[in-house]
Amino acid sequence: MTDVTQINESSTKTLEKHQELRYEIEFDQQGWMRLVEGTAECFGTELLLNKIYKLTSTKGAVFTWTGCKIEITNNCSPYIGDKTPMQKYSAVFQEIENSRSNNFDPNQSGPRVMIVGPTDSGKSSVSKILLAYSSRLGYEPLFIDLDPGQNSVTIPGTISASHIQSPIDIEEGLSSFVPLAHFYGHASLDVNPELFKALVRNLAAFVDKQMLASETTRMSGFVVNTCGWIDGLGYKVLLDNIEAFRINMIIVMDNEKLFSDLNSHFQQQQIKILKLPKSGGVFLRTPIFRKKTRMLKIKEYFNGVNDSLSPHYIYLDFKDVSIFRTGGGPVAPASALPIGQQSSIDPLAISEVYPSIDMCHSIVAISYAKQPQHIFSTNVAGFLYINDIDMETKKITVISPAPGPIPSRYLLIGTLKWTPN
Structure with a gap:
């Protein structure tokens, strides 16, 4: 096995207090870093002294409050900010911690924080920092990700909630936490915004139950990450999400207009609205980069981070599964319809579809539902990749991250596709 410390040349960077080391490593490249002196943190998680951290297809920053020295491979393009x-x-x-400390009412929940802002404003980074700081103090907040295009916890096309009971792993990120997920099935919010809003309300109801069931969770509260669509229909969906989760603190990232609009909208409500700048290390992601990130996230689900898992082929008979599609089938995005027109298709309809060749390369979700009518309101057990469909033998070849029979016959399909390398 190749020693990771022998891959690529490295250099040691010396950081003064309140500086950060920013790095970028391209897709399909490997690098590493280690803290050799002082103290530092990556998105709120403390680096262990002399531990090697593998870096693959990622961009990030290491911050120090005290000063430190970090050895890092040169192919990570490191620079000091x-x-x-x-x-x-x-x-x-x-401020979030103060709201916890001053909450003496057993019937009042802890901080319900939502982070909003345009694309590439640092929402996910701030989410990780707030979660890591909370867990370092012994709290167990929920993390809720409402970004179906760039989901931080599980695969794209989902919305999810996960208990954060320890600092976030620097190498694996939020993927190391087991989520409760609802399958939206699309990477873009505007494909079926009514379905998206309905799934958000389902997820919010689950979160409320979690808050009632556990004193620790109630005190810890939650952090919600959102997608970057903040104009027009995207803004209306955002307001719906704020109402569904009964948010009491909104953090607006790098957008004066959104900050002003939310202040005006909620001026009669007790919601604290704060504004934060984005970090200088935040970069603009091209559509190609976003697509590659989605594909990498799906690959990591089946293969593990750094290919640590071995996916399994499973053969399913047509008669042993039922495939359902939400929204009545593929429809044009709302933005593509003529002005003033609405789709005649029920966005919340659930219809069973017969297996077909065009389903190849699709990602499908395995529903926990016991009956088809409960599919919409039930979370998913996991995901499968449709590798092949044989119409003659009536068999479906799927790839699963785990061996053995699938936990349910009910599968959900959307527009999410993936082609393994």
């Missing part, structure tokens, strides 16, 4: 908003991020976390 002097101006960082970490002190402002820390101050916002202190």
